[in-house]
Amino acid sequence: MRLVTYRLTAASEGRLGIVHGGLVIDVEKLGATTGTRFPATMLDLIDQGPDALAALDRALKETDGKRAPGIAVPVENARMLAPIPRPRKNxxxxxxxxxxxxxxxxxxxxxxxxxxxxxxxxxxxxxxxxxxxxxxxxxxxxxxxxxxxxxxxxxxxxxxxxxxxxxxxxxxxxxxxxxxxxxxxxxxxxxxxxxxxxxxxxxxxxxxxxxxxxxxxxxxxxxxxxxxxxxxxxxxxxxxxxxxxxxxxxxxxxxxxxxxxxxxxxxxxxxxxxxxxxxxxxxxxxxxxxxxxxxxxxxxxxxxx
Known part of the structure; x- marks a missing residue:
């Protein structure tokens, strides 16, 4: 899985995304369509461990090709931040x-x-x-x-x-x-x-x-x-x-x-x-x-x- 932190405008907050098929898929919004509460940040996802990654992978496969509007944007329309913009330690x-x-x-x-x-x-x-x-x-x-x-x-x-x-x-x-x-x-x-x-x-x-x-x-x-x-x-x-x-x-x-x-x-x-x-x-x-x-x-x- 290719994970990013991205935003769509200079004023917006960074969001957790998956790069897949030329798109950035918003993780929180993906969860909302499948009834699963996914983390909002990269650090939160890492904290939740392998089970969260496995659930995210299942949701990605279940919704591939039938996503609701607004869940994904073309990669070129997303501004990539550092994957972990502010780590906890040096x-x-x-x-x-x-x-x-x-x-x-x-x-x-x-x-x-x-x-x-x-x-x-x-x-x-x-x-x-x-x-x-x-x-x-x-x-x-x-x-x-x-x-x-x-x-x-x-x-x-x-x-x-x-x-x-x-x-x-x-x-x-x-x-x-x-x-x-x-x-x-x-x-x-x-x-x-x-x-x-x-x-x-x-x-x-x-x-x-x-x-x-x-x-x-x-x-x-x-x-x-x-x-x-x-x-x-x-x-x-x-x-x-x-x-x-x-x-x-x-x-x-x-x-x-x-x-x-x-x-x-x-x-x-x-x-x-x-x-x-x-x-x-x-x-x-x-x-x-x-x-x-x-x-x-x-x-x-x-x-x-």
Whole structure:
């Protein structure tokens, strides 16, 4: 199932929808036609667990082709918000999680050339999230080294505290796409949150694809283009620490809760690792894609003086 948060006008509230057959089907309105009370938001749906998803799938099949007016709109008429516009907690970022990215970072940034022995975990505030189509902010007074990082995002479906690796995948609700935007010249004594956590530094979306639709999340091609020119291409099979390992590691000390997001790391090809180095500037358009999930497009715009 491909789930979105959308709205029809700039003034309207975000609504939970399913993308199906070129349409966005409103989940609450779908429930009203079948006598089922469905949740109004993505977080509410995740909270209700697998039974809610199963009921939603049944309602979708029962009403396919015979929906009442007003339940669905063409995809092109809907404005997509971030799938979870305001998560409950910061996004968990994973650094240095592809071998070739470890090597390029060691050449150009102050990171070790040795492979991490445990996941490198950092944080992006919820205020950094923007949707597909929304602008990445470039403030020249803050950074001259604004960089890109395409990543597979994992959305947690049920609480995970000290979870074993072999049980971890049962805690996954679904997957999405994140651009882990990074101001390389804003790192502070090895701390990354200011570099990676500024407003607009977490493009996220355009949808969450439920876990049942992705049979093997460790064999997904991911890529990034700047102004149509490909800069990154790899596959999640090259993750240094796979998804179960990340869930087990984080949950060993920090409980993961429904709706929490893990950005699993980026492959080689970031601007800092190129020769010569490349950065994002106002006027650029960045496209991030993960096969089977979707494409996230964001322009870069100037802010400040």
């Amino acid at each position: 996004i968990f970022g994973i650094g240095l999680n592809y071998v070739e990215h470890v090597a390029e970072s060691a050449r150009t940034l102050d990171t070790s050339k040795d492979l991490p022995t445990k996941p490198v975990v950092f944080s992006k505030p919820t205020t950094s999230i923007i949707a597909d189509g929304e602008p990445i902010q470039h403030n020249a007074a803050m950074t001259q080294q604004l960089d890109w990082e395409v990543e597979l995002a994992v959305i947690i479906g049920k609480r995970a505290t000290r979870i074993r690796v072999e049980d971890a995948m049962s805690h996954v609700f679904g997957y999405s796409v994140i651009n882990d935007v990074s101001a390389r010249d804003n790192r502070r004594a090895g701390q990354w949150i200011f570099s990676k956590g500024q407003d607009s530094y977490c493009p996220f979306g355009p949808a969450i694809v439920t876990a049942d639709e992705i049979p093997d999340p460790h064999n997904l091609t991911l890529w990034l283009k700047k102004n149509g020119e490909e800069k990154q291409r790899s596959n999640t099979k090259h993750l240094l620490f796979n998804i179960p390992t990340l869930i087990a590691d984080i949950s060993s000390g920090i409980s993961l809760e429904p709706g929490d997001i893990i950005a699993t790391g980026t492959p080689a090809g970031v601007g800092a690792g190129r020769d010569p180095q490349e950065w994002m500037w106002p006027g650029d358009v960045i496209e991030c894609g993960v096969d089977g999930i979707g494409v996230l497009r964001n322009p870069v715009v100037k802010i400040g003086e």
